Amino acid sequence: MLDQIPPEIISQIAFHLVISPSPSSSSSSSFSFHSSSPLHAPGSIPPQNLLLTSRSIHDAIAPANNPRLYGRLFRALFDTDAAERRMRLVPSSVVVTLPTAEAVGLPDGGADEVEDKLMTSPPSTSAETEAPSRYQSTPPKPTKRSRKKSRPEDQSQIRAQDFTNELRRRIEVLSRLKDMIARRDVSELRDDDLWTVYFMLIENDGKNAEYLIGPKAVAHLPTFLDLYHEQHLLTAAVEPGYPAETVGRSLAMWIAWLVGGAGPADETPEQREERMFVLRPYVFAAQQYQLYFAPWVLPDLPLQAPIEESDSSNPFIADLSPKSRLITVRHYGRDLEICPPFLAHAAILRFFYRRPGDDLDDEIMDGLLPSRPPTRPPTRPASPSSTQHFLLSNSAIHDRDYQRLRRCYDPSITKGLRPPAWRGSWDGCWEGTFSFFDFDAFREMLAGHARALYEGPYGEQAQVWRLKETYSGLPLSGPMVNAGFPPSEPPNTYANLASAAAEAETLAETIKQQIDAIEGYEIVPEDELDEMLSLEDGGEEAGLEMLLTGTGHSAWGKFILKGRVRGWDGMASLVKEYAPDSRGKWIYRGYVLAGDIFVGRWRDTYTPETFVGYEGTFILNRR
Known part of the structure; x- marks a missing residue:
């Protein structure tokens, strides 16, 4: 029948x-x-x-x-809007930079073989327990040319077969995670499992999270994260040397941030102390853990010529060699070229983040937050009591971060994003903190004493920024330690920040000074700006560049901010100069991430770019 x-x-x-x-x-x-x-x-x-x-x-x-x-x-x-939306955002072609066939000794037409090697990578399926390796440096290319890597026409559409493949994958991953949690053993966790969970979280619009969080979850992430903390992160922290930076740890750190934020509300002092202990290396060892999609000293990307490798044998020489972070993962039944999110970003967020409106500790307001190493055996941290709802309630806030991972994995061959992607990202008022690690402990760390990371005190201080975006038609060419402005630029001795009206006048004068710094510099009028940003190249051919100008204050006094945004990946570089009583200059470099959170590192401007400078972290929330 x-x-x-x-x-x-x-x-x-x-x-x-x-x-x-x-x-x-x-x-x-x-x-x-x-x-x-x-x-x-x-x-x-x-x-x-x-x-x-x-x-x-x-x-x-x-x-x-x-x-x-x-x-x-x-x-x-499951939720599908984010995946379909992001597939449409992928460009129909990716500009790659390749050596000619003659340069590498290939016969005519052999460049296709080179292209295949550059544009493909085996899926990341290794277990977290396998020996990790750092991302490989991009090899020097003696002669270069540009080609377009064509994609199949249907790559912007997710077909029924793709959904079927992803359904099978998610069922297998969720079942495997559920079994691991039941056995309380996540030692055999695979990178692919973590990628699946990460994608589910940043694609969540209400359905995905219910499989991962709460009493009805198939694979209860808070319990999983407790196990991962104990069996991976804590184990690595008590071993000699620096914990390795792996794809698995990067994804797990981001999953922990998305699900649990900076820790549960009912976290005990002992549990918080242990969490901070585990995070310390990724937060304070600036020379060891990557934070930028390309070295911060490179103002314009992709590269037009090869760059010499840095001397990795000298701990005081900065690693400024551009590296490919490309890996290939399976997503919706197809190979996805992407790079993992930065471990250090999530670690800094978990270490210092506070929601806007949260009261800062009295010690922070006084400019000092002493930190001591644990004095008792570590205990496993409590599970997050609530979800970071503002990070999981709307998948659209993760679109730009996702596109950056897709388009900025190699500064030598990927085109990156275009100027329109960053418009409006910095305009407005920001509040947060900056941290500083004890200088003697920082020096010991550079000398090879990794344990100084866990024992040295650090400070944290509140600050408020007000930023304004301006577009210029001429790219900056000065030293990046001065945010691209010429070193001969006069200091802001005229600054008057005594009142709101005085700040506005100082801001206008600072913008004028930025524009006057280089002959031929000019502000792009708003009506012309809209037209330039709507062009196919987003104004790149015209040399369109975003400048940032602002004022701010902290316990150290009031200051002027001026800088620029690298259009390739949206990295902001700003010089912070206390005025009118000059107290030195500091260069801030970082990204605006999902949730309007500006995170990165600051550095002294006296140490040459090629050397490891004295660095700290910062985190700011848009008001």
């Missing part, structure tokens, strides 16, 4: 068997998971009882034969 029902009706029956709650639904399959929650599929996927009824029904609803059914199921069970 069932054999005579049309296949489309069988598909509809199968769909509702999976989606609709049923007290009697219970079965097991390698392609299924179960939950008593009506938010999840109460039946197996595919529906085993129906699948085994007859050969004709099996042929009608088997995943290999009916991807449309499983595409519908995926849409019903």
